[in-house]
Amino acid sequence: MxxxxxxxxxxxxxxxxxxxxxxxxxxxxxxxxxxxxxxxxxxxxxxxxxxxxxxxxxxxxxxxxxxxxxxxxxxxxxxxxxxxQPEKPEPYLQSTLYTKVVLALLTGRDAADLLDAQRSEHLRLMRILTDRKRQGDLADQLICDHALFHLEADLRWLELTAARLGRLAEVVLP
Amino acid sequence: MTPAGSLLAAHDLHKTYGSTPALDGASFSVHPGEVVAVMGPSGSGKSTLLHCLAGIVTPDSGTVTYGGRELSAMSDAGRSALRRTDFGFVFQFGQLVPELTCVENVALPLRLNGVKRKEAEGTALEWMARLEVDDVAAKRPGEVSGGQGQRVAVARALVATPKVVFADEPTGALDSLNGERVMELLTESARTAGTAVVLVTHEARVAAYSDRDVVVRDGRCRDLEYAV
Structure with missing residues (x-):
């Protein structure tokens, strides 16, 4: 900002x-x-x-x-x-989450576990924000909603990636 | 083997429809007054799990225990009675009876339990006021909006003060604002009444209203309560 x-x-x-x-x-x-x-x-x-x-x-x-x-x-x-001046949309092309998933696959670690742990962490924060929204005024609700929609987008990506881990492994493993 | 203090618990459920496995070793538990979200992709077995927990579907193997009693050991009549007295249901599309007015719909579970009409409708109106839909009491479901209809359905699910409410994608047919209001009112009312909620949803924003979540994938679920 x-x-x-x-x-x-x-x-x-x-x-x-x-x-x-x-x-x-x-x-x-x-x-x-x-x-x-x-x-x-x-x-x-x-x-x-x-x-x-x-x-x-x-x-x-x-x-x-x-x-x-x-x-x-x-x-x-x-x-x-x-x-x-419109804000430049964030392209999110250098995602730490993606990097971690690929590294987990490359090093033989459990990428599904990594995604599950991340998923829990995202939902934990979403619960906190939902609770705060419930108790807050309209300004609080809007700012929390902005964060919630972004976290939700991440979660959808996590789900999609979890469903595609097998294919991703074929692509990234030598 | 159920987690200590749980009200409703499923252990190692298996259920196959034809050659398609819907549940493949699913375990789950909910404590009194707890709101648990059941999440997972479409076709993962979420709804089958909910139907087994509610005694609507009998699993091929595994146990469902409610208040210390095993559902499979009960007769059909016994399970039906349990659903009437201890369980409440909310579905994606309200599934209200179109011929009845909204207040008659909400009063229905009480009427089925033998409560007289006047008393049942009085209690129904109190619940409708809590759900902010008392103004549509005299209307029929076809005359109210989707959001109102769903709140009427929530009032109906809670009117007989059940111990557990099963909600299967309760906001699936609503826009964001109406969906949120339904979730706020459902969880707030359930918490006030000490009712546990099993909430099936694929939406994280809806699941964020829960105390805890369980993920179903390929008919199996990770319930961390069981991991303890």
Missing amino acids: SIGHTLLGLLESGPRHGYDLKRTFDEKFGHDRPLHYGQVYATMSRLLKNGLVEVDGVESDGGPERKRYAITDAGITDVAAWLA
Whole structure:
């Protein structure tokens, strides 16, 4: 995810302090991975240098100085261009799972066991996400659904591969 | 030999249809209140396993034990009575009786157990409210949507507070949103009532509503409970 573009997008609704940006980002998009303060300030410095944000004011309230950032016209154009650009679909052509299956076959290990173990691990995570979805709000549901659909795709691949292990062995074994 | 504390257990089941083996040494167990998903590719023997567990089909060999009693040792009438009192069923297509209204469909298991109409329909309405379909109580199955019909079927499966609900691809005919709602309500209601669920599905997203899963391949299944 482009943190710079996301923070810029959050600034479009009005100027904010770095801390405020971090909090909003974590609430809306952070989930299990909150931003570090360092990341926020490094990103804001870069955006400032590139003219995409400007300092709208500095407050101290007796404590350390806090900069309030505002998005510039160039920043708004940059957010618009990012949103309009479709994300490149992940091709998944260098899959660790596939590599492991082939290596298991090449080294005479049980590839079916490997696939079963992976299957259990995928389902375990799917149960956790389903439970979280059940207790969460719509935002939680959508983000969990995104993960669940990807895990489901992996599982279908695992099933298909399990059913084709014999043929795969013929292809990869010397 | 059944896993300790299990409510329903199958051991080393074999079943052949003609020359086609459907089950080839399948073992399975479910504990009271547990939701277990039975997964596997089409034709792997999932449904045959479910039918054997529910006493609908008699295996060629192997045992099915429910509450300490062996199903094969019971008479047909005894197994039928057990299905009426202790088991509930949900199928892919609701299989509701088209001539009856939805509330009459839900009340049916209670009526078959001798409960009077008014009391049976009162209980049925409570279950329909839990499944969020009390508003279609007076309609016939042909007049409700697929998702509503399936929730009516779930209410019917749970109305007599069975010990085990057998659900065979309960969301197979529904879109994602309706399927999810059915699974949420089915598992939530079953957990609240302490009912075990044997859930046959080939969809991982549906299986993710379970506590545990068992995979059937070529008529055999890996039930880790048995591996312990």
